[in-house]
Amino acid sequence: MNGIVGAVLFLILAPLAGGLIAGIDRKITARMQGRVGPPILQPFYDVGKLFEKESVVVVTAQNFYVVAYLVFIALSGAFFFAGGDLLLIVFAFTLAHVFLVLGAYAVHSPYSHIGAERELIQVMAYEPMIILAAVGLYMVSGSFYVADMAATTVPAILYLPGVFLGLAVILAIKLRKSPFDISTSHHAHQEIVKGITTEFSGPTLGQIEIAHWYENIFLLGLVYLFFAWNPVIGVVAVAVTYVAEIFIDNVTARVRWQTALKGGWLAALLGIANLAILSYMMIGGA
Amino acid sequence: MTFLKRSPWILHYDASSCNGCDIEVLACLTPLYDVERFGIINTGNPKHADILLITGGINSQNRPVVRNLYEQMPEPKVVIAVGVCAATGGIFRECYNIVGGIDKVIPVDVYVPGCAARPEQIIDGVVKALAILEEKREKMTGEARHAAEAGEST
Numbered sequence: 001m002n003g004i005v006g007a008v009l010f011l012i013l014a015p016l017a018g019g020l021i022a023g024i025d026r027k028i029t030a031r032m033q034g035r036v037g038p039p040i041l042q043p044f045y046d047v048g049k050l051f052e053k054e055s056v057v058v059v060t061a062q063n064f065y066v067v068a069y070l071v072f073i074a075l076s077g078a079f080f081f082a083g084g085d086l087l088l089i090v091f092a093f094t095l096a097h098v099f100l101v102l103g104a105y106a107v108h109s110p111y112s113h114i115g116a117e118r119e120l121i122q123v124m125a126y127e128p129m130i131i132l133a134a135v136g137l138y139m140v141s142g143s144f145y146v147a148d149m150a151a152t153t154v155p156a157i158l159y160l161p162g163v164f165l166g167l168a169v170i171l172a173i174k175l176r177k178s179p180f181d182i183s184t185s186h187h188a189h190q191e192i193v194k195g196i197t198t199e200f201s202g203p204t205l206g207q208i209e210i211a212h213w214y215e216n217i218f219l220l221g222l223v224y225l226f227f228a229w230n231p232v233i234g235v236v237a238v239a240v241t242y243v244a245e246i247f248i249d250n251v252t253a254r255v256r257w258q259t260a261l262k263g264g265w266l267a268a269l270l271g272i273a274n275l276a277i278l279s280y281m282m283i284g285g286a
Numbered sequence: 287m288t289f290l291k292r293s294p295w296i297l298h299y300d301a302s303s304c305n306g307c308d309i310e311v312l313a314c315l316t317p318l319y320d321v322e323r324f325g326i327i328n329t330g331n332p333k334h335a336d337i338l339l340i341t342g343g344i345n346s347q348n349r350p351v352v353r354n355l356y357e358q359m360p361e362p363k364v365v366i367a368v369g370v371c372a373a374t375g376g377i378f379r380e381c382y383n384i385v386g387g388i389d390k391v392i393p394v395d396v397y398v399p400g401c402a403a404r405p406e407q408i409i410d411g412v413v414k415a416l417a418i419l420e421e422k423r424e425k426m427t428g429e430a431r432h433a434a435e436a437g438e439s440t
C-alpha cells in the first residue's frame with residue numbers, strides 16, 4: 001500500500017520538484033558567472049512554451065520513441081519510490097535511454113546521429129557504476145529492495161565511500177553537466193547543433209525535458225539511499241551533492257568522448273575496489 | 287496562460303555582417319546585459335528557435351541558407367533584422383554580391399537600426415518582437431480552434 005502511495009506521489013510531484021530544481025540550478029549557475037539569471041520558474045515557462053509551439057515531425061517513429069522514453073523513465077522512478085527491486089529499476093532506466101537513442105537515430109540527420117552515438121557512449125560509461133551502486137547498497141542492507149535500503153539503520157556511506165564517489169562522477173554524465181556534456185552539448189551549442197535533441201522540437205522536446213526532470217529526482221533519490229539511516233543528513237547530503245555538481249559544471253571544460261568513457265570506467269574501478277575491500281572485511285568478520 | 291513571451295529562444299545568424307553587429311548581439315549575453323534574465327536563450331538550432339535574429343545583408347551565397355533556416359523554425363516565429371546592413375544592405379549595398387536587406391528573402395518583423403546596433407537597442411527590438419510573437423500565436427491557436435470547430439460541424 002505504502003508503495004503505491006510512493007509511486008503516485010512520485011508521478012505527480014517529481015515533475016514539479018524536478019522543474020524547480022532545474023530553475024534553482026540555472027539561478028545558481030548564473031550567480032556563479034556573475035549574472036542575475038532567469039526566474040526560478042523559468043524551466044516551467046520553457047516547457048509551457050514548447051507545448052504552445054507547432055509540432056514539426058520529421059519521422060512519426062521519433063515521437064513514439066520519445067513517449068516510450070518518458071514512460072520508462074517515469075516507470076523506473078515510480079518503482080524506485082514504491083520501494084521496488086533496484087536491479088529492475090536500473091534496467092528499466094537503461095531501456096528508457098535506449099528509446100531516446102533510437103528516436104534520434106530514426107531521423108536522417110548527421111547531428112542527431114552524432115548525438116545518439118555519444119549518448120550510447122555515455123550509457124556505456126555510466127552503466128557499470130550504476131549497477132555497482134545497486135550491488136553496494138545490497139551488500140550493506142542485505143536486500144535489493146529500495147524499501148529495505150531506505151529502512152536500514154546502517155550508515156551505508158561509511159561502508160561505500162568509493163561507490164558514492166564513483167556515483168558522483170557518473171551523476172555529472174546523467175545530469176548532462178560539464179565535463180561530460182557530450183551528447184546534447186548544452187553548453188557548447190552549435191558544435192553539434194543540439195546533439196541528440198536536434199531533430200526534436202515543440203511538444204516532443206517538452207516531453208524530453210519532463211523526462212529529464214523525472215530522471216533527476218530518481219537520481220537524487222539514489223544519492224539519498226547512501227544516507228538513508230538519518231533523513232536530515234540525507235536531505236542535506238543530496239543538496240550538497242547537487243550544488244557540488246553545479247560547481248563542477250561551471251569550472252570544468254567539456255572533455256572528449258574517450259575521456260568521458262575512461263572517466264566513467266575509472267569511477268567503476270573505484271567502486272569495485274570499494275566493494276572488494278568491503279566483501280573481504282565481511283568474510284573476515286564472519 | 288501564455289508562456290511564449292517568457293521563454294523566447296533565439297537563433298542568431300550572421301548573413302554578411304562586418305561582425306560589428308554580431309559582437310553587440312553576443313554582448314547581450316554577457317553578465318552586463320544578461321538577457322537570460324528574460325528567459326532568452328541563444329540556441330544554435332532552428333528547430334528550437336522562436337526568434338531568428340539576423341545581422342548583415344543577404345548575399346548571393348547565403349540566400350538559400352537564410353530561407354532554409356527560416357523554414358525549419360516551427361510556428362509561431364518572428365524575424366529581427368539587426369543593423370542597417372540587415373535592413374537595406376547598408377554600406378555594402380553597392381557590392382556586386384549583395385542582394386540587399388533580409389526582407390528580400392524572408393518576411394522581417396522588427397528592424398533594429400544602428401551601425402552597429404547597441405545592445406540596449408537589440409534588447410528593445412527583441413521585446414517588440416515578443417509582442418508580435420504573441421499576436422502570431424493567438425492567430426495560430428485561433429485558426430486551430432476554428433478548424434476544429436469546422437471539423438466538428440461537418
Ligand code: SF4
Pocket residue numbers: 302303304305306307308341342368369370371372376377400401402403
Ligand atoms: S550595420 Fe554596421 S556594424 Fe552592423 S554589420 Fe553592418 S557595417 Fe557592420
